Amino acid sequence: SQQGEEDPQALSIQxxxxxxxxxxxxxxxxxxQWYRQNxxxxxxxxxxxxxxxxxxxxxxxxxxxxxxKKSSSLLITASRAADTASYFCATENSGGSNYxxxxxxxxxxxxNP
Amino acid sequence: GAGVSQTPSNKVTEKGKYVELxxxxxxxxxxxxxxxxxxxxxPEFLIYFQGTGAADDSGLPNDRFFAVRPEGxxxxxxxxxxxxxxxxxxxxxxxxxxLGVNTIYFGEGSWLTVV
Numbered sequence: 001s002q003q004g005e006e007d008p009q010a011l012s013i014q015x016x017x018x019x020x021x022x023x024x025x026x027x028x029x030x031x032x033q034w035y036r037q038n039x040x041x042x043x044x045x046x047x048x049x050x051x052x053x054x055x056x057x058x059x060x061x062x063x064x065x066x067x068x069k070k071s072s073s074l075l076i077t078a079s080r081a082a083d084t085a086s087y088f089c090a091t092e093n094s095g096g097s098n099y100x101x102x103x104x105x106x107x108x109x110x111x112n113p
Numbered sequence: 114g115a116g117v118s119q120t121p122s123n124k125v126t127e128k129g130k131y132v133e134l135x136x137x138x139x140x141x142x143x144x145x146x147x148x149x150x151x152x153x154x155x156p157e158f159l160i161y162f163q164g165t166g167a168a169d170d171s172g173l174p175n176d177r178f179f180a181v182r183p184e185g186x187x188x189x190x191x192x193x194x195x196x197x198x199x200x201x202x203x204x205x206x207x208x209x210x211x212l213g214v215n216t217i218y219f220g221e222g223s224w225l226t227v228v
Binding site: 041042048088090099103 | 117144146148153154155156157158161163168169202204206208216217218219220221222
């Protein structure tokens with residue numbers, strides 16, 4: 001079963017614009033991670049935010065986490081055509097199975113040159 | 114190797130046949146995971162190995178699916194009597210340890226098509 005739900009399902013923007021993707025989840029978590037996937041191939045880990053953190057930055061990426069609303073957002077600033085990919089949030093749920101990631105369905109981001 | 118390696122990258126098989134998918138994790142990673150991703154969906158957990166043992170196989174859909182990791186390194190996912198619904202990308206991943214906060218590294222996946 002899938003825990004995370006990304007929103008929107010698809011997003012199309014122009015190069016240079018910012019892209020914001022949201023993720024909602026249902027149960028308590030230890031951490032939340034964002035992954036990128038090109039053309040249905042391997043997943044690349046982007047960033048991890050722990051449940052006691054509210055915001056994290058990595059280069060052009062900014063992730064926020066609101067555990068009271070069970071939601072997270074991924075902001076990509078100054079987007080490039082090479083950022084075109086699917087983006088997934090994945091939660092590591094608290095309560096024992098802390099090795100298991102539960103993924104959402106993903107947001108397909110298209111950055112037009 | 115530098116990353117998680119999966120073979121074959123693509124496999125087309127006939128319904129009812131047996132299939133093996135191989136995963137070579139990052140050297141030194143004790144934790145290994147198999148996920149399955151259907152078209153338009155996110156990956157779904159299948160099984161987790163810590164060393165040689167399957168610590169959690171709760172995600173395997175039925176008894177046609179089995180995975181081994183006999184020496185604590187390479188793992189093989191085995192699917193018997195394949196069905197068309199088994200068509201998906203099978204993703205393998207590894208991490209340094211399954212405990213605590215570890216970055217999980219994914220392979221490129223094995224595309225399985227059952228015709």
